[in-house]
Amino acid sequence: MLSLRLPIPSESVLASVMQRPPRFLNARNQTHLFCSPTLSEPKALQSSTPQATAADVVTREEEEELNDGTTPPEEELPEGLRRELMPKHVAVIMDGNGRWARQRGLPPGAGHRAGVESLKALVELCWRWEIRVLTVFAFSYDNWIRPKVEVEFLMSLFENVIQSELDKFAREGIRISVIGDWSRLPESLQALIRDAEEKTRKHSRLQLIVAVSYSGKYDVVQACKSIANKVKDGIVQVDDIDEGLIEQELETNCTEFPYPDLLIRTSGELRVSNFLLWQLAYTELFFAPDLWPDFGKDEFVEALVSFQERQRRYGGRK
Amino acid sequence: MLTEKTGGIKSLLFGGLVTFLRICLFKVIATGPIPEHIAFIMDGNRRYAKKHNFAEGSGHKAGYSSLVSMLGHCYELGVKYVTVYAFSIDNFKRRPDIVKFLMDLMLEKIELLLGEEGLVNQYGLRIYFIGNLKLLSEPVRAAVEKVMKATENNKRAVLLVCMPYTSTDEIVHAVKQSCENKRREIQTPVATKLANGASEGVEVMMELRKLANINLVDVEKHMYMGVAPDPDILIRSSGETRLSNFLLWQTANCPLYSPAALWPELDIRHLVWAVLNFQRSYPYLEKKKQKKISE
Numbered sequence: 153m154l155s156l157r158l159p160i161p162s163e164s165v166l167a168s169v170m171q172r173p174p175r176f177l178n179a180r181n182q183t184h185l186f187c188s189p190t191l192s193e194p195k196a197l198q199s200s201t202p203q204a205t206a207a208d209v210v211t212r213e214e215e216e217e218l219n220d221g222t223t224p225p226e227e228e229l230p231e232g233l234r235r236e237l238m239p240k241h242v243a244v245i246m247d248g249n250g251r252w253a254r255q256r257g258l259p260p261g262a263g264h265r266a267g268v269e270s271l272k273a274l275v276e277l278c279w280r281w282e283i284r285v286l287t288v289f290a291f292s293y294d295n296w297i298r299p300k301v302e303v304e305f306l307m308s309l310f311e312n313v314i315q316s317e318l319d320k321f322a323r324e325g326i327r328i329s330v331i332g333d334w335s336r337l338p339e340s341l342q343a344l345i346r347d348a349e350e351k352t353r354k355h356s357r358l359q360l361i362v363a364v365s366y367s368g369k370y371d372v373v374q375a376c377k378s379i380a381n382k383v384k385d386g387i388v389q390v391d392d393i394d395e396g397l398i399e400q401e402l403e404t405n406c407t408e409f410p411y412p413d414l415l416i417r418t419s420g421e422l423r424v425s426n427f428l429l430w431q432l433a434y435t436e437l438f439f440a441p442d443l444w445p446d447f448g449k450d451e452f453v454e455a456l457v458s459f460q461e462r463q464r465r466y467g468g469r470k
Numbered sequence: 471m472l473t474e475k476t477g478g479i480k481s482l483l484f485g486g487l488v489t490f491l492r493i494c495l496f497k498v499i500a501t502g503p504i505p506e507h508i509a510f511i512m513d514g515n516r517r518y519a520k521k522h523n524f525a526e527g528s529g530h531k532a533g534y535s536s537l538v539s540m541l542g543h544c545y546e547l548g549v550k551y552v553t554v555y556a557f558s559i560d561n562f563k564r565r566p567d568i569v570k571f572l573m574d575l576m577l578e579k580i581e582l583l584l585g586e587e588g589l590v591n592q593y594g595l596r597i598y599f600i601g602n603l604k605l606l607s608e609p610v611r612a613a614v615e616k617v618m619k620a621t622e623n624n625k626r627a628v629l630l631v632c633m634p635y636t637s638t639d640e641i642v643h644a645v646k647q648s649c650e651n652k653r654r655e656i657q658t659p660v661a662t663k664l665a666n667g668a669s670e671g672v673e674v675m676m677e678l679r680k681l682a683n684i685n686l687v688d689v690e691k692h693m694y695m696g697v698a699p700d701p702d703i704l705i706r707s708s709g710e711t712r713l714s715n716f717l718l719w720q721t722a723n724c725p726l727y728s729p730a731a732l733w734p735e736l737d738i739r740h741l742v743w744a745v746l747n748f749q750r751s752y753p754y755l756e757k758k759k760q761k762k763i764s765e
Binding site for chain 1: 558559560561563564636637638639641642645646648649650652653656683684685686689710711712713714715718719721722723724725726727751758
């Protein structure tokens with residue numbers, strides 16, 4: 153999307169932007185029966201560079217307009233988005249790094265590194281557009297069965313990213329929380345996470361929740377265990393167990409907004425894969441055909457536009 | 471009258487041809503893996519009525535016909551379990567006259583199910599009503615219990631009707647039951663130990679700690695949906711892509727489809743599409759399942 157404040161774009165930029173057909177107009181009526189391989193492959197096979205150029209141009213221009221201070225002025229949202237309908241909590245399943253790398257003949261590590269860049273860009277957008285919570289599915293409990301080499305690579309990637317981004321988070325008021333079964337993570341990573349959580353605990357502009365070694369079912373079971381212990385100790389009666397009590401014991405109790413308004417899953421797969429099961433009860437789901445490293449500002453805007461068009465009824469009538 | 475008769479014969483022949491073609495199509499699809507369990511969120515009845523300028527109730531009635539024909543297709547295809555989201559606990563928030571209408575409609579249709587021409591006899595169905603049945607009014611509750619009892623020996627296929635149901639309610643119920651059961655399980659050995667003169671303190675605490683662990687299997691055992699395997703496909707009509715508190719636990723790895731068609735408009739081509747896509751991702755999902763089991 154080109155803002156009116158931009159200078160007239162050069163031909164190459166225009167051409168690359170025009171290559172993408174405006175899909176979000178049809179998002180509401182789209183038959184989400186399947187994302188056919190023929191639909192998603194050509195898009196992904198287009199090298200990511202032309203799209204990155206367009207996004208970069210837009211981002212750089214907007215950055216120049218910001219003050220140098222840590223609290224930027226209220227940013228104008230892209231065309232088509234309404235501020236009052238912005239979701240408070242967005243969740244993302246960052247799927248498709250492996251496929252992205254394979255398509256380019258690169259090792260899986262390159263895909264994950266590209267994925268990290270995508271994530272950094274998304275955090276930046278959420279921060280600017282005042283989304284309060286962003287939860288990302290970085291590593292599932294089910295992913296431990298992947299090859300040892302890949303798992304070790306991912307663990308060291310997490311460590312590097314936390315170390316390099318911690319200062320930025322501190323500067324920009326981003327709070328980082330990590331949910332999942334920490335016990336399986338390497339000691340050094342555990343220490344780093346504890347430290348990062350402690351340092352950013354008081355920040356409140358954006359909360360970034362990273363789900364590592366996480367499983368939705370495990371989350372509910374651990375909530376159940378702690379409730380059972382409370383019952384055993386007489387703190388709680390069995391009859392007092394209700395939805396509110398379970399909500400308080402889930403790992404998402406680290407945030408004021410535990411229930412995502414919008415869940416985005418990239419790479420065209422149409423499933424939730426054991427992520428935030430309880431919390432997704434009324435979440436609007438958006439399935440993007442792009443692979444995660446290709447998911448940029450345009451795709452995020454498309455998801456937000458689709459979200460803003462939906463009627464959320466929570467079981468009642470309009 | 472002759473034209474009426476030929477008209478009647480023509481439509482019979484046409485109907486027969488359509489059935490024959492459908493059976494052929496299902497046989498072709500059945501050369502690949504068939505999902506064992508399909509779940510439906512039957513959304514869009516009211517919008518259908520509005521679209522065709524019908525009275526509001528007609529949308530739900532059309533929805534029921536759609537349900538009967540969709541069930542027929544599923545069981546013909548060889549699907550063993552079908553689950554439908556008939557009424558959510560959140561739907562009690564609607565206007566009382568609407569709620570009453572829906573409950574009366576369900577009562578009427580539940581009684582039809584058992585009739586001669588009903589689905590139960592046609593497909594040898596066992597029917598479960600899933601959810602917090604205590605929230606139902608007396609007549610509906612009685613009818614529901616009657617149907618469950620009457621069909622408990624049927625084995626060919628299973629229909630699970632979720633009413634009134636929400637996933638969070640199901641999980642709360644499972645957690646409560648697990649706590650209750652664990653407490654009972656613990657009390658017996660502790661009491662025995664104390665009766666046998668074991669001193670309180672370390673020994674009893676260790677016993678308590680061993681038994682007090684609640685695991686995944688304990689919670690799953692007490693889920694209402696524990697009577698069926700997890701769904702292989704979840705289909706929500708009317709184009710909304712959300713779960714609305716339906717089978718959150720059971721759809722952790724289940725492909726989700728949301729065709730734009732409203733529930734009364736959903737037909738065999740949407741089902742075929744969903745099954746074909748299930749077959750496409752089947753090898754990957756099966757491999758994942760096997761890996762998890764072997765872990």
